Amino acid sequence: MDLTTKFMGLKLKNPIIAGSSGLTSNLSDILDLEKNGAAAIVLKSLFEEQIIFNKTAKIKEMDLAANYPEAQEYISHHTKKKAVDDYIELIADCKKKLTIPVIASINCVTPYEWPAFAHEIELAGADALELNIFFLPTDPQRMSVQIEETYLEIIHEVMKKVSFPVCVKVSPYFSGLSNSLLRFSFTGIKGMVLFNRYFSPDIGIAEMKVVTGPIFSNPDEIYLSLRWLAMLSDRIYCDLAASSGIHDGKGLVKVLLAGAKAVEIASIFYMRGPGEIGVILKYLEEYLQRHNFSSVSEIIGKMSMRQIDNPADFERVQFIKYYSGIE
Ligand SMILES: Cc1cc2nc3c(=O)[nH]c(=O)nc-3n(C[C@H](O)[C@H](O)[C@H](O)COP(=O)(O)O)c2cc1C
Numbered sequence: 637m638d639l640t641t642k643f644m645g646l647k648l649k650n651p652i653i654a655g656s657s658g659l660t661s662n663l664s665d666i667l668d669l670e671k672n673g674a675a676a677i678v679l680k681s682l683f684e685e686q687i688i689f690n691k692t693a694k695i696k697e698m699d700l701a702a703n704y705p706e707a708q709e710y711i712s713h714h715t716k717k718k719a720v721d722d723y724i725e726l727i728a729d730c731k732k733k734l735t736i737p738v739i740a741s742i743n744c745v746t747p748y749e750w751p752a753f754a755h756e757i758e759l760a761g762a763d764a765l766e767l768n769i770f771f772l773p774t775d776p777q778r779m780s781v782q783i784e785e786t787y788l789e790i791i792h793e794v795m796k797k798v799s800f801p802v803c804v805k806v807s808p809y810f811s812g813l814s815n816s817l818l819r820f821s822f823t824g825i826k827g828m829v830l831f832n833r834y835f836s837p838d839i840g841i842a843e844m845k846v847v848t849g850p851i852f853s854n855p856d857e858i859y860l861s862l863r864w865l866a867m868l869s870d871r872i873y874c875d876l877a878a879s880s881g882i883h884d885g886k887g888l889v890k891v892l893l894a895g896a897k898a899v900e901i902a903s904i905f906y907m908r909g910p911g912e913i914g915v916i917l918k919y920l921e922e923y924l925q926r927h928n929f930s931s932v933s934e935i936i937g938k939m940s941m942r943q944i945d946n947p948a949d950f951e952r953v954q955f956i957k958y959y960s961g962i963e
Pocket of ligand 1: 655656657658680681741768805831832833851852853854879880881882900901902903904
């Protein structure tokens with residue numbers, strides 16, 4: 637059975653990429669993910685703030701070191717600078733030890749100062765870069781068009797600095813989602829990941845305070861990506877990968893049928909360990925056999941909007957009785 641696929645030009649031995657998380661922030665967990673069958677890994681995101689801090693720290697370092705060698709500020713700068721140095725070192729270590737592609741990730745919110753760092757990531761040997769861009773649209777003065785322009789500026793600035801493949805991990809929170817993603821796909825990026833999943837606050841009603849919402853996804857969260865993958869995979873000018881709510885082989889098969897070329901998984905590895913990769917791949921292989929396919933590529937996009945008899949099935953949003961069976 638041929639499980640290989642290609643996402644943003646990277647050849648993958650199967651469609652499972654270990655998504656960016658705490659499990660991809662250290663070499664030992666990363667090696668474990670590779671050993672268990674991950675086809676690629678996305679490193680834990682480095683934050684734009686850390687990169688900018690690193691830059692200013694370099695400038696201040698000499699000055700502070702000369703005048704106030706023990707300044708507290710210097711120490712705090714140094715800590716953040718170390719995070720950046722460590723990230724570069726982690727990329728280099730991964731490239732030495734792993735045979736699968738290593739995708740670096742930056743959590744970015746502005747197009748200024750930091751995109752030059754993308755080139756350093758390329759020099760460190762990463763196979764590709766994932767941009768984890770998201771702004772919570774809290775500012776009532778900021779129009780949606782301004783937010784979308786910032787996304788485009790960030791992508792353009794990064795694309796100017798690098799020649800390796802870049803993908804963007806997006807949120808579903810765009811009022812004109814199809815148009816926004818289509819425009820992103822015209823920038824030269826090689827892939828998009830639908831969708832990232834964010835930290836959510838919750839309210840503890842007994843203690844009357846803000847507490848942490850569920851850290852891990854549940855399998856129902858797959859439906860948002862599934863619909864949009866099916867609707868956009870034939871129309872977007874780059875590869876698509878799925879993320880959020882893929883907990884088992886069935887979920888993987890569904891998003892591949894909808895048009896994803898690969899998946900980025902995190903929660904289930906925390907909940908059940910990286911051994912789950914083998915379980916999911918076994919299901920995929922058996923599914924392909926049962927349906928007389930000999931490769932993953934034969935099912936990618938087979939149930940996308942353009943391939944099915946009634947494309948409007950993916951556009952339905954209201955629970956009218958005819959479709960839901962419930963009044
Ligand atoms: C603990 C944790 C940390 C994460 N950190 C990042 C991160 O740094 N950058 C990022 O792009 N996604 C991050 N994610 C999101 C995952 O990569 C993934 O897209 C998301 O959890 C949805 O997939 P899942 O349903 O398989 O968990 C994190 C997820 C978890 C659970």
